[in-house]
Amino acid sequence: MSVGRAATRVDTPAKATGRARFISDVVVPGMVHAKLWRSPVPHARILRVDPARAARAEGVLAVLTAADLPVKDLYYGPAFKDQPMLADGVIRYAGEPVVAVVAETAAQAEAALALVAVEWEELPTVATLDAALAPGAPVLHARLVPAAHFRDLTALRPIPSTNVCHHWSYARGDVDRGFAEADLVVEQTFTFPMVHHYSLEPHCAIARVDGHGITVWASTQHPFPVRKELAEIFGLPLARVQVIVPYLGGAYGNKSYTKIEPLTIALALRVKRPVRLALTVEEAFKTVRRAAVRYRLKTGVRRDGTLVARDCEIHYQLGAYADVGPRVVQKSAYTAAGPYRIPHLRINAYGVYTNTVVSVAFRGYGVPQLAWAYESQMDVIAERLGWDPLALRLLNVLKRGEPLMEGDLPIDCDFAEGLGKAAAQIGWNEPTAAPRRGKGIACTIKAPLAPSVSSAMVRMHADGSATLLTGTVECGQGARTALSQIVAEELALPLDRVRVARSEVGMSPYDQATSASRSTTLMGLAVLRAARDVRDQLLTIGARLLESERPALTLRDERIVSPRGERTYGEAVAAHFGTGGELIGRGTYRGERGHAPLGGEAPFWEVGMAAAEVEVDGDTGRVRILRYVSVADIGRAINPRECEAQEEGAAMMGIGHTLFEQMIYDGGQLLNPSLIDYRVPVMSDLPEEYRSILVENGDGPGPYGAKGIGESGLIPTAPAVANAIARAIGVRITDLPMTPERVWRASDRARRRAAPAEGPST
Amino acid sequence: MLRPFELCEPASVAEASELLLRHGEAARIYAGGTELILAMKEGLIHYDYLVNVKTVPGLAGVRLDADGSLRIGAATPHRVLERDPSVSERFPAIARMEADVANVRVREVGTLGGNLCFAEPHADPGALLQVFDATVRLERKGGARTIPLERLFVGPFETCLEGDELLTEIVVPPLAPRSAAVYLKFGFLERPSVGVGVAVTLADGHVADARIAVGSVGPVPRRMRDAEARLQDRPVADSEAALAEAGRIAARASDAITDLHGSAEYKEHLVGVLLRRAFQAALAAVAGSERR
């Protein structure tokens, strides 16, 4: 048995010994290096670029602006073709690449950057939602060209002559009547700041152009969509674009879709040498972030606790370019009301351009920002009604089989079971052991990417070992291990007889994306089918060799076994082909188009539940997470240890945006693009006690009943902690992160309100 | 990206001083490099010559003087101070403070001298060592001077060191009997946001001596003598009100600024909180040591 076992990761030995190849280990003969001159100002018209001095510097091969790039189309993007490889006359955010310098060494390229002369004329900056939405605000993109790469992104609704690049709306029932019927209406506005992914490995690309076409080594989660975009930009058939993805040093969405690959290729075309462009951590901060969100949430509820109406108005602060922001907007807004039964619902979601770093996909895909609001408000409602927050959730949460959205997959899990486990583990009904402690709970849901496509191939070699060809990218999530386990399981092979070939679009069958918690489940189905294809072939051959009926045959310990004898796989393959040869199995997963409001039908819902117990230092505002419980409803754990690792990592990442992380802007200037000033969670921030609980009911669509995991763990973190803080000190915080100063200020205000006669306390 | 530089390895303080003199602005002392190399990598500064003091004999190490003073070589890494038995027995507050500087990688190579000479406002040792009335020895070729640590700090990233001068030794006198020192810090970024050091000496139920220093909040770590005066000669039993007053005075005197660590108002508030907690912990420490 391979599946269900906490198998050691197949990449552990290579990674532990430093032999694993990451993109920084790739050296292409003759390669030269690029560095980017980035704009110091957030919004400007470029008047003049003088490359002359830089071009004369030692080792410099080329100093290039947008006009110098040999491309059919300077613009790229998964939603709109709105982002130029280098600023094209207009600078739209501080940090935007304007000039590229290519030199023999990276040091020479960097030294020459100081010699690049750029003149510009500043334009008024819209760095905040308010500024971007104000009447008469400068409009960052006058004309939007849809990219038309993805079916769900063909119906985008920009609001003309504004900075809104996509407005998604949804309504059911009659919200106004619902509020009229409610006994209590609660309305609040929650904010979630800009956050950077911070993967250890920043973006990197190495491009080579030769008679065969384009080869690019890329740090990307989306090799196939990147290939498609590159083929369009450079006017080549798909077959002549090769994207090779070594191990990724973390991704979390920041390496989704096209990033620096087109520019790197354009530079390689110009200098006629392979070019490497490797960003620094600071540059990664200036390349990608998560969308900030302002969510005005109004809920009507009856005295008996039932929710009747919800009105959701959500503004996503996207950056200077849309990237995949419009999909983040609609996918997350789709579940903006949470996993609850709400007859009257209205959702209006707006993606707004601002003069800030581009917001891209980020683990959770917009849902953490919204769950922050709706799960905080559930507790506010409970408090106003005098209800227990857990009981209020249990009353309203959707049950298995109930619809979340008409036409989409009905709820496929038991929230009550998961919440019950979280509550039991945190000791929900037991009093806290000390003052200033409190417990909070949260319950969230996320829609997967739908519909999507994955294919896989399994090759069984002459000695019975197998190679898996899959486009899934290993970015530390353990995909290679889980997928290998599926092959090993189906073919009765030990795990070390299964190898995953490196991910190259020229060799691996098509895969849409390593994202949206889909690989083990949906690529997993393709792998399962490919392995079963091989299994089938083995059984057919075995039936002939062993003169048995197929139903009498089984695969066991690398052998085909029948009551009349057995053959090793190697023997079977040899007998079948005469000499060498191999069996090739194919498998494909193709999602249903469906009739849900967003199109596509969810193959599963990703649900995340959490409970936290905190202690608040009222004098300093410091929040300590004493205990944290994470519950994932995953159908079936292919590898339980890796599932727990996903949950732990996600919860830790969630603790980051809950308590510390935010990109701080002053006007259009990012003030903290480094780890000294941008605070990521560290080991000492670990909760004193951490538990992750996997609910396995075998009710998922994936192999052996698996559902997706990986994002759920960070979605409920912030509201669970905020709810715990509220119950500890009676203070409700509506803005993230809940820094000590914010908590102190909120509790100080509450103290003053409670005892107005008292002077300031120290 | 780090640009090339020449690494000089002098055999003595005099030779190091000579190198500094010879190369002027193009040279800089290099100890653990945890600050210097970082700043050079960021391209914020550049030196053509780095003068390594870690290889100068006698500049690293800790010893106790006959009079009980702790003598710390400028090139002593934080990690040594954290773990040296004479430090943790005689100066437990220093050992504890050192154990909480940065992270273990920085402590392993970063030196006390480098920390003080960099004069980054967000740092710990500069505040705590002042409540011990620590002094520093500054040497150059053909001369040396000893000054109170307090006077080393001129402003953010600025010390009174002359161009060819090195910090060679930090001398920490022992506290009087019936004394204890405590250092508390608060912060949530990589470096401390607020640090308060307190030393108290008790006599006949009175505070015979109170010393307070505040760091990280303002441009330089400073002794807070007006705040100390509020606590001086008070009966221990009724120090509570004086403590609040001392906190307010220290907060005002701390020159708090608003930055990424927080607002000036919040930092001033924290000075009061940490001062109260540190003072009470110091009282408890004296009481505790007397019970033993």
Ligand SMILES: Cc1cc2nc3c(=O)[nH]c(=O)nc-3n(C[C@H](O)[C@H](O)[C@H](O)COP(=O)(O)OP(=O)(O)OC[C@H]3O[C@@H](n4cnc5c(N)ncnc54)[C@H](O)[C@@H]3O)c2cc1C
């Ligand atoms: C991630 C990180 C976190 C940190 N957190 C903290 C913290 O929590 N608390 C804290 O207090 N500090 C903190 N620090 C600072 C740390 O303590 C210092 O980096 C370290 O002590 C500096 O010592 P160094 O030997 O590496 O100095 P170097 O980098 O070698 O030198 C620093 C400066 O001092 C000069 N210099 C060094 N030695 C001498 C000398 N003997 N005479 C004259 N000039 C000299 C150098 O020329 C240079 O200008 C942190 C640093 C980092 C990188």
